[in-house]
Amino acid sequence: MISAKIKNKIANGSAIRKMFEEGNRLKAIYGVDNVFDFSIGNPDLEPPKEVKDAIKELVNSDKEGLHGYMSNSGFESTRSAIAKKRQEESGVEITSDAVCMTVGAASAMNDVLHTILDPDDEVICLAPFFMEYINYVDNHNGKCVIVPTNDSFMPDFDAITKAITPKTKAVIINSPNNPSGAIYDESILIKLNEVISSADHVIHVISDEPYIDLVYDGKSVPPVLKYIDNLIICFSWSKSLSLPGERIGYTLVSPKHPDYTDLVAGIILSNRILGSVNAPAIWQYVVEKSLYAKVDVANYEYRRNLLYDNIVDAGFDCNKPSGALYIFMKTPQGLEDEVFAAICAKCNLLLVPGKSFCRSGYCRLAFCVSESTIVNSRKAFFAVADEIGLSHKTSL
Numbered sequence: 001m002i003s004a005k006i007k008n009k010i011a012n013g014s015a016i017r018k019m020f021e022e023g024n025r026l027k028a029i030y031g032v033d034n035v036f037d038f039s040i041g042n043p044d045l046e047p048p049k050e051v052k053d054a055i056k057e058l059v060n061s062d063k064e065g066l067h068g069y070m071s072n073s074g075f076e077s078t079r080s081a082i083a084k085k086r087q088e089e090s091g092v093e094i095t096s097d098a099v100c101m102t103v104g105a106a107s108a109m110n111d112v113l114h115t116i117l118d119p120d121d122e123v124i125c126l127a128p129f130f131m132e133y134i135n136y137v138d139n140h141n142g143k144c145v146i147v148p149t150n151d152s153f154m155p156d157f158d159a160i161t162k163a164i165t166p167k168t169k170a171v172i173i174n175s176p177n178n179p180s181g182a183i184y185d186e187s188i189l190i191k192l193n194e195v196i197s198s199a200d201h202v203i204h205v206i207s208d209e210p211y212i213d214l215v216y217d218g219k220s221v222p223p224v225l226k227y228i229d230n231l232i233i234c235f236s237w238s239k240s241l242s243l244p245g246e247r248i249g250y251t252l253v254s255p256k257h258p259d260y261t262d263l264v265a266g267i268i269l270s271n272r273i274l275g276s277v278n279a280p281a282i283w284q285y286v287v288e289k290s291l292y293a294k295v296d297v298a299n300y301e302y303r304r305n306l307l308y309d310n311i312v313d314a315g316f317d318c319n320k321p322s323g324a325l326y327i328f329m330k331t332p333q334g335l336e337d338e339v340f341a342a343i344c345a346k347c348n349l350l351l352v353p354g355k356s357f358c359r360s361g362y363c364r365l366a367f368c369v370s371e372s373t374i375v376n377s378r379k380a381f382f383a384v385a386d387e388i389g390l391s392h393k394t395s396l
């Protein structure tokens, strides 16, 4: 007998997973080239040369202890290099003990939530958000409190203030955001810090940052460390170095955090007792040697532009995302997102309803798919527009 909780979660499944299965069904009928699957955000660029060189060097090295256990927080040299980089970026003095190497951002977030949550504590999630947060919070007996962002996907500070209760333990931010691509500028971070600091107990800000290096149009992400005091960063190289299968990331506690010492100790303990024990040894050294490298961001930007043009030219309305790997398009004519996604699927166009990110009225499309898929999907966007009687902005 498995637990009722897990049985229930299996039964409810994931909408993204369902779309993936629908994609496979359609591909079997119509052929791979005739189905345009934008449902999965799987980074498809090769890792940069620095990563490949580092792996080769490490495989051929006689470095002692390369494959052994180390401190649960990770190798000192890797953590020092990360602390130095974050200090350079933010101007905030950071030492290596602030950093704990983890098995990607997923494990980083679970370590942090395990450390901070007592049963029924509340975590504010700003919708739309990556839905695994609900599982991560639930894993540690907390409760998600969902607070919608505004039409530009920026935090609604009045709504956050109203949502804060004595049980509020944390707010999760994710900039650039999955699914909206929105980036919080300095003024948003300053205001968030004010709102959090004015609460009468400590509220943590968990900054989930897997997309921090995927930013377009010459924009940049302001250093959260500079603007937010009660900060715990959860970083991952899944996207910035295209290493999602290798599972490597870290947590970093701001030295300005009033609970710094307890948090650092708690996260290291959680990393051990939740079962990771430590992050993969070789990958800690690989990222240390590739710390200033990133994937070919211009290539993602190019594909974002192609997909955006298809959507807008066909007559749909959508924001051009500033970062991450997704376009979050408005569903036209007030159609329910699931209804719109079903119409799209009839035209062999697969996207994920916004409901899967706690934001109805939108659908998410991942642009980390082949250029030919994006180019060939143009006719499908026009076909969907025809199906619902929408006028095109340009011709096919």
Ligand SMILES: Cc1ncc(COP(=O)(O)O)c(C=O)c1O
Binding pocket: 041, 103, 104, 105, 106, 107, 130, 174, 178, 208, 210, 235, 236, 237, 238, 244, 249
């Ligand atoms: C917003 C967000 N947070 C966390 C994760 C988990 O990333 P990782 O592969 O580092 O565990 C993802 C993965 O897609 C994500 O989109």
